[in-house]
Amino acid sequence: MNYTDLLQLEKAYGSAFFILDEKQLSKNYHRFIKAFSQYYPHINIGYSYKTNYIPSLLQQMDKLGAYAEVVSQMEYQLALKCGVQANRIIFNGPYKTSSDLSYALEHQSMLHIDNLAEMQQILEIIQTRPTHSFKVGLRCNFALDDLDSRFGLCLENGDLAHAFKTLNQQPNCQVVGLHCHYTTAKRTLASFRYRAMKMVEISQQLFQDRVPAYLNLGGGIFGTMDEQMASQFDCPIPSYEEYAQAIAPIIKQAYPDAAPELIMEPGVGLVANVVHFYSKIMYLKVIRNHHYAVCSGSIFNVKPSLHKKYLSIEHMPCAENKKEASKEYYDIVGYTCLEWDTLLEKYHGTLMAGDYIKFLNIGAYSIVFKPPFIEPAPPILSLNNEQMIVVKQAETFADIFRNYSIR
Template sequence: MIIDFERLKEISDIHGDSFYLLDSKKFEQNYKELQKAFRDIYSNTYIAYSYKTNYIPKLCKIVNENGGFAEVVSDMEYQIALKIGVESQNIYYNGPYKNPSAVEKLLLDGGIVNVDSHYELEIIKIIASKYPENLLSVGLRCNFDINDGVKSRFGFDVESEDFVDVINLINDINNIELTGLHCHFASRYIETWTGRPERMLNLISKYFNEPPKFISVGGGLFGKMAPSLKEQFDFDIPSYEDYAEVVATQFRDFFEDMEFSKQPKLIIEPGSALVGDAMKFAAKVINIKDIRGKKMATLAGSIYNINPTLNKKNPPVKAYHNVENEDKLRMYEDIDLGGYTCIESDYLYRGYTGEMSVGDYMVFENVGSYSVVLKPPFILPNFAVVDYNEETNSIEIIKHRETFDDVFRTYEF
C-alpha cells in the first residue's frame, strides 16, 4: 500500500484525525534478522519479546508463531501471553513486583520466574511447600556494574553474600530448580554490552556444576532508524550484527566443546530493537499561527503519542499535502509542531522546515517503542492502530480508538 494523502484521509474519515500505522511485516522481518544475527554465531539463541515495550497482541502472536518467547513483567502481560496461546514453558516472568497468584499459576504450569528480590523467594517457598510433587523452575536476576554510571535497583548484587545465600537457599529446597540466570540493563551502548556475557558466564563457572538451561542477557538494544534520527546521536548506532558479535561470540567460544543438547539457551529480550521502526503516527494539521514572529502549528496528536519518555530527539517526519489546498501551501522554516494538550511543553517536533498547510497530515516514524503502552488518556482517549500491508494494498484495524465509555467504565458517577 502506498501511503499518500488520499489514503490517510480515507483512514482518518473512519478512525479520526490521528492514528497509528503499524507495519507488522517489518516487525516480523526485524525479528527474523535479529534472531539470524545471533544464531549465525550461537545457534541456541532465542528471542523473548519484551511485552512491556509494545503489547499489541498481533505483534506478540508473530513472535509466538515464529518460535519466540514472551518476556512479561506483569500479570496483565502474562494474561496476554496466555490469551494468544503462548505455552507456559515459553514465558519468562521478570520485574520487581509480581502477582503471587500469577507466579503460582505460571510455576505450576512449567513457566520460568526470574526472582528479583527476597520477597518473591518467600512467595515461591510457600508455593513449593503447597505442591511438593511439582518441580518449580526459577532464575535469578543478577546485578553488577556494566560501567554505565548507573547503580541499578533490580536483582541481587552478585558480589554480596546475599547472592550466595539465595543460591544456597534455592538449592536446599528439593522441588525448586535454579534453571538459569538473568540480567537486564537499560543502556543500549555497545560498550556496555561487552561485560554482560562475560560476567554471566563467570557466574555460571562459579556456581553451576553443569550449565543451566538458560542464560538471559536481557534487552536494551538499539533498533533500526532513519538517517535523520541517527544523526542526532553523537555515536554510531550499533546494528543487530554488532550486538551479536559482542554477545553471541562469547557464548560460542565458552561452550564450543560442549554438545549442543547441553548448551544453555542464550535469551535476549528486545523490545525497541524490534518494534521501534515498525510503527508510524499520523496527525492532522489543525492550525498554523504566528506568535511574535514564531511560527507554530497545532496537530491532532501529542508528544505523548510519539515520545512518551520525553527524550530530546526529533523523530523523522513527512508531510502529506491535500492537493485541493495547494494554493494554501507555504514553505516554513523552523516551525514548531505542537500537540493538542494544554501543556506548554507539548511539541511533537521542534524546528521543522518544509511545506505545510492546514488539513495536511504529518506522519512521524520510529514511534513503535513505548508509545502505545505509556500514552495516558490525558485530555483525549487513545487513538486507533491500523496495520497496513504494501503487498496487498490493504489495511486491518488492530486497535479501535477509545471512547468515553472505555475510559470511564471503571469510575462511579
C-alpha cells in the first residue's frame, strides 16, 4: 500500500480506515496449530470473539476449523448468524441467563459453568428434561501468583469439586471438560507451564481413571510483535512455538494417547497483527514550544483501553513532504476534545499536513471497544484477492442516534 493507493481509498472511504489482513490471520492460525501439533496432535483454537468480532474474520476462523469462544448472548447470536454450528461454540462468561443456558445445553455447545448459582440454574433446567442427556464443562479457578481472579469455580474452597460431584450425580448430566483462563500482564512461559500442570492435576483428581473430552487452557498469550513493541514489556515475548513447547508436553505426559482435546483461546495473540489503522494528518499546530499533529483518528480507534504502550507506526509522507520539512517531536493527537487524546507521544520526524500514519498491530480490543464519542467509527476494509472490500461500513449519524427519541 503506497501513498497513491491511500489517496484512492480516501476518495471512497474518507481519511481514516482500518485494513484487515486476512492472509495474516490464516498464517497465524496455521502457525499456532503447527506449533502445538508437534507435541500434541489433538489441539484446536477457540477464537475469543470479544477481542475482535468482525464477522468476516469470524467466518474465516470457522472455515479454518477454530471453535467460536463467546461470553454473552450477543456473541452467541453472532456466532450463529455467521454460520457457526452451535456445537462448535464455547460458551464462557460470568453472566448467562436461564434461557441462554437452556439454548446452549439443548444445542450441545461447550458450556463452561462459572459459579454455583449458574450450576443451580443448570440443575433446574436438566431436572425438567429427565429423558435428555446433557454435557457441561467447568471453569476452574486456582490460585496464580500474579492474579487473584474472580472468575470460575474456586479449587481451594471446594466449590469446583462440589460442582463436579453434584452435576455428575444427576442421572442425565455429565461433566466432560475443564476450562481456565487468566488475563495477566505477564504472559510468561512459566505461568503457562504452571497452568498446564494445575489443569492436569485437577483433571486427574476429578476424573480419576476417566479421560475428559477436553482441557481448555484459555487465552492470554502474546502474539507476534516488532522489537519496538516487545521492548516495552518487562518480560520476554515467547513465540507460539515456545508456548507450545511449554504447555503441550505436560498434557502429553499425562495423557500419552492424546485423548483429551487441548483447546487454547487466543485473542490478542491471534489477531493483534491482522488489523492496521490508517489516519491522515489534518494540520500541524504549535502551542508554545509543543508540536502537535492533529489526525483524522482518535486514541479510541487504536487503543481505547488507554494502555500506555507506545504503538508502532509507519509514516507515509505525501509528495510535498519530500521538500525538507524540519524534524520535530510531535504528539500525534486525535479529533476529540479530550486533552489526553494522544495516539502517539513525541514522534520524532518530519510530519506535514496530508501525510498518512499507519498504526500497526491494533487488531485486539480496539474496534470492539470504540465508544460513540464525538465521531462515529471509521470503516473496515479488507484486501481480498487483490480487491479492497468493505467488511464494515463507516458508521453514520443514523447508526448512532437511531435508538434515541428526537422529538
